[in-house]
Amino acid sequence: MSGAGKPRGRNRLERNDRLVRLALLVVAFSAVSVLLVITVFIVGQGTPIMFKYGLKSFLTGSSWYPSEKLFGLWPMIVGSLFVTAGALVIGVPFGLSCAIVLTEFSSKKVRRLIKPVIELLAGIPSVVYGFMGVVILVPFIRQTFGGPGLSVLAAAIILGVMILPTIISISVDALQAVPPSYREGSIALGATRWQTVKMVLFPAARSGIIASVILGMGRAVGETMATIMVAGNAAEVPGSLLAPVRTLTSNVALEMSYATGEHREALFATGVVLFVIIMVLNTIANATSARRRKQS
Amino acid sequence: MKRLGPRIEEKAARSVLWTLTLVTVGVLVFIIFFILRRGLPALSLEFLTANPVDMGKSGGIFSTVVGTVALTVLAILIAAPLGIGTAIYLTEYTWGGPVTRVIRFGAECLAGIPSIIFGLFGFILFVTKLKFGWSILSGGLTLAFMLLPTIIRTSEEAIKSVPPAYRQVSFSLGSTKWQTVTRVVLPSALSGIVTGVVLSVGRSIGETAATIFTAGSALRMPTSLFSSSRTMSVHFYILAREGISMSKAYGTAAILIIAILGINILTYYLMNRFIRKYSS
Numbered sequence: 001m002s003g004a005g006k007p008r009g010r011n012r013l014e015r016n017d018r019l020v021r022l023a024l025l026v027v028a029f030s031a032v033s034v035l036l037v038i039t040v041f042i043v044g045q046g047t048p049i050m051f052k053y054g055l056k057s058f059l060t061g062s063s064w065y066p067s068e069k070l071f072g073l074w075p076m077i078v079g080s081l082f083v084t085a086g087a088l089v090i091g092v093p094f095g096l097s098c099a100i101v102l103t104e105f106s107s108k109k110v111r112r113l114i115k116p117v118i119e120l121l122a123g124i125p126s127v128v129y130g131f132m133g134v135v136i137l138v139p140f141i142r143q144t145f146g147g148p149g150l151s152v153l154a155a156a157i158i159l160g161v162m163i164l165p166t167i168i169s170i171s172v173d174a175l176q177a178v179p180p181s182y183r184e185g186s187i188a189l190g191a192t193r194w195q196t197v198k199m200v201l202f203p204a205a206r207s208g209i210i211a212s213v214i215l216g217m218g219r220a221v222g223e224t225m226a227t228i229m230v231a232g233n234a235a236e237v238p239g240s241l242l243a244p245v246r247t248l249t250s251n252v253a254l255e256m257s258y259a260t261g262e263h264r265e266a267l268f269a270t271g272v273v274l275f276v277i278i279m280v281l282n283t284i285a286n287a288t289s290a291r292r293r294k295q296s
Numbered sequence: 297m298k299r300l301g302p303r304i305e306e307k308a309a310r311s312v313l314w315t316l317t318l319v320t321v322g323v324l325v326f327i328i329f330f331i332l333r334r335g336l337p338a339l340s341l342e343f344l345t346a347n348p349v350d351m352g353k354s355g356g357i358f359s360t361v362v363g364t365v366a367l368t369v370l371a372i373l374i375a376a377p378l379g380i381g382t383a384i385y386l387t388e389y390t391w392g393g394p395v396t397r398v399i400r401f402g403a404e405c406l407a408g409i410p411s412i413i414f415g416l417f418g419f420i421l422f423v424t425k426l427k428f429g430w431s432i433l434s435g436g437l438t439l440a441f442m443l444l445p446t447i448i449r450t451s452e453e454a455i456k457s458v459p460p461a462y463r464q465v466s467f468s469l470g471s472t473k474w475q476t477v478t479r480v481v482l483p484s485a486l487s488g489i490v491t492g493v494v495l496s497v498g499r500s501i502g503e504t505a506a507t508i509f510t511a512g513s514a515l516r517m518p519t520s521l522f523s524s525s526r527t528m529s530v531h532f533y534i535l536a537r538e539g540i541s542m543s544k545a546y547g548t549a550a551i552l553i554i555a556i557l558g559i560n561i562l563t564y565y566l567m568n569r570f571i572r573k574y575s576s
Contacts, residue, residue, distance in 0.1 A: 013472050020474045021389055027381035031448060032402030034441045038409065038417045045420055097316035105310060114321060116564050121324050123556045125502025127533045128549055132327055134536065161323055192302050194309040215408065222410025224505040225533060249412045249505075256419070256509055271416045275409070282408040286401065 042275050046268035058269060064235040066255070066263040073273060075237045079152075079245040080221055080277075082238060083231065086156025087163055087220040092213055094160070095167030099212075102168070103175040104197055122165035130229030133158040138230055147242035150232030155245065158226050163216035170215060174208020175201055207288045214285040218278055224249040248274045328553060335550025338543045344551070348515050352531060353541050357548055359517045363432070363525030366518060367511055368500045370436030371443055376493055378440075379447025383489075386448075387455040388477055407445035411506040414442045418510035430512025430524040438510045439503060443496040450495065454488025455481060457574050487570040491563050498559040502552065504529040528552055 050058045053071060061072020098118060102111055133154055142149030178201050186196040202209070232244020233254060246254075251270050259267050300308065346356030382399065390396045418438030428434045458481050466476040482489075504527075512524035513534060526534075528548055535545040 013475070017472045017474050024381055024385040024389060025395075027378055028385035028399050029402075030378040031382060031406050031444050032399055034444060035402045035406050035409075037421070038413065038441075041417050041420050042413060045416075094316045094320050097313040098320050101313050101317040105313060114317065116560065117321050117324055119564075120328075120557070120560050121320075123498050123502070123560050124324075124327065125504065125529050125552055125556070127502070127504050127529050127536075128327070128331065128552060131532070131536050131545070131549060132330070136330070164320060192306040194306045195302060197309075218408045218410075222408075222412065224410065224412040229533075229537065249410060252412055252416060253505060253508075256416070268416060268420070271413055275413055278408055278410060278413075279405065282405045285408075286404055 039275070042268060042271050045265065046270075046272035049262060049265040050269045050272070059273070062237065064251070066259070066266060069262065071262075071266040071269070073248070073251075073270060075235050076246055076248045076251045076270065077273065078237050079231075080247040080249070080274075082152050083155045083159060083227065083245060083247055084217055084220040086152060086241075087159035088213065088217060090157055090160025091163040091167055091216055091220075095164045095212070095216065096171055096209070098164070098168045099171035099175060100197055102172055104193060104201070118165055118168050121161070122169075126162065126223060126226045127229070129158050129162055130226035133226065133230035141242070145242055147240075148232055148244055150230060150244050151242045152231070152238050152245045153241045155227050155231040155247075156241075158230050159220045159223055162223060162226060163219045166219050167212045167216040170212030171205070171209050174205040174212065177208065178204045211285045211289045214281050214288070218281040218285070221247075221274070221277055221281070222249060224253050228253055248277075328557070331546065331549045331553050335546040335548075335553070338547030339550060343547055347517060348531070351540055352515065352535050352544055354544075357528060357531060357544075357551070359515060360526050360528045360531040360548075361551075363511065363518055364501055364527040364529075366432050366525065367435045367439060367507060367527060368497055370432060370521075371439035371500050372493060372497065374437065374440035375443040375447050375496065379444050379492075380451045380489060382444075382448045383451035383455055384477055384482075386452055388473065388481065403445045403448045406441075407449070411442060411503060414438050415506040415509040417441075418506065423510060429522065430510065430514070431522045432511060432518055432525050433521040435507045435511025435525070435527075436521075438506050439500045442503070442506055443500060446496050446499065447492050450492025451485070451489045454485040454492065454570065457488065457570075458484045459574065484573075487566050487573070491566040491570065494559055494563050494566065498556055498563075501527075501555055501559075502529055503527075504533050508533070 049071070053069075058071060058073055059077065060074050061070065062074045063070045063072045064075060098114075102114060102118075106114065137154050137157060138149035138151075140149075141147070141151060141154055145153075182200050182204055183196060186200040187193075191199065227247050228250045231247065231250060233246045233250055234244040235246045235251070238245040248270050252267050252274070255263070256267055343356040344361065345358050347359045348357060349355030382403070386396060386399060415438065418434055418441075422428045422434035422437055423430055462480050462484060463476055466480045471479070507527050508530045511527065511530075513526045513530055514524035515526055515531075516523070518525040528551060532545055532548040532552060535541055535548060
């Protein structure tokens with residue numbers, strides 16, 4: 001088949017085609033390679049010190065005093081957990097409501113008005129959210145509930161708003177992917193719209209909705225600048241919703257600019273913990289949405 | 297507990313859902329109006345064209361605008377070809393299989409990695425190991441890596457929505473694969489691809505955690521790829537956090553919001569044009 005009887009130009013084109021294919025394959029691996037390089041560098045920089053001081057004392061030690069070589073990440077792990085849980089408590093009901101309203105309870109006209117607004121929410125820089133927290137939310141919390149204002153509560157509310165676009169857009173996709181016949185069947189049986197949502201659409205779109213919540217969780221765990229601005233950043237386990245809190249991300253960002261030696265390595269170790277949490281969440285989200293794809 | 301009648305339950309559910317939705321919309325509208333109301337008075341042509349004086353206490357933000365633009369342009373120049381190339385490979389050259397799964401998984405994981413991790417990575421690789429220092433080059437490369445998954449995903453969707461008939465006609469006329477891709481598929485998917493790129497521009501303008509540790513925070517006007525430079529978002533963060541000047545902070549925030557608004561309107565317009573082209 002080596003092109004006998006074909007014009008010479010044709011051969012050249014086909015060879016080019018094979019070259020292009022090869023080049024594209026190389027390019028296509030760029031994202032995977034970047035992921036690999038990031039993993040290698042973060043893990044390579046962060047793990048030696050973890051093993052030097054012992055993994056257990058690193059993860060469960062409750063004192064973080066880098067100047068005295070005390071690197072306990074427990075307060076930050078708990079901090080990230082609290083703040084993320086709080087963000088979900090706020091973000092999930094609001095986000096799912098928006099998704100349901102957008103897909104089931106609004107006219108096309110209204111949808112065309114609300115959808116860009118929600119997309120805009122995703123575009124606002126995280127520093128602006130943090131700033132809004134500092135000038136509006138923190139003083140409000142301080143005056144109404146007491147305490148310093150810079151708190152778990154403030155961070156949870158700001159992050160709750162910030163994860164909305166993730167939850168909304170993925171849930172909307174999941175709800176829209178439910179075949180129209182399900183909806184029609186339910187309505188034909190005399191169910192109300194809400195009953196249809198509750199008993200037919202939600203169960204059918206469940207895995208997509210779960211994926212949206214997990215990805216929202218990932219965003220909340222990973223958010224840095226907004227959290228630093230409103231959380232107060234004290235490196236101790238918060239005693240209440242109104243106590244200041246430091247997350248894993250804040251721990252890195254706050255001290256990175258001046259840390260050296262083992263202190264810097266400990267910050268990379270913080271990055272490793274964060275990285276592992278995010279990868280676990282990603283994999284779960286990936287697996288749930290893969291199951292959905294298989295189902296449909 | 298007494299069960300509600302389905303009609304009352306329907307009413308209750310609708311009102312709760314709508315209330316939560318309207319609160320969400322209200323929060324966004326409030327943020328935008330609040331920033332613009334406090335920030336617009338601080339704006340003037342001079343604010344945009346003068347360099348910051350006295351750590352930003354007075355003067356304008358010109359050097360940070362230049363820094364932001366330089367970082368964004370560099371990041372897009374690197375990420376767009378890689379991202380679009382990956383999308384072409386995924387849509388036109390493979391059909392499932394383990395290779396595609398690995399590539400997709402890589403892109404999806406990369407999309408979930410928080411910006412602070414990118415910042416740490418860029419700092420250790422570009423700033424210290426490769427000795428680029430805090431510079432536009434380090435920052436641009438780091439941002440490029442961050443934008444890559446977005447560009448892959450949006451380009452992939454744009455290319456997928458080009459009707460298969462276009463390709464079949466092109467092949468039947470005797471074109472090779474690459475000719476079909478460059479002369480038929482890409483031009484048809486262009487506005488969709490551009491939408492993704494514009495969206496990434498928005499993301500890179502708003503990014504702080506990844507750029508502050510890679511591009512640094514120097515206020516001088518950048519002169520080369522190796523100059524450290526402060527972006528608008530970083531400048532805003534420092535102004536607000538260190539309480540240098542609230543009025544300048546609001547002004548900078550207003551510029552950021554206006555830029556993001558403009559970018560969203562542009563993507564919305566492009567997207568609608570693209571959708572109209574292929575629906576019906």
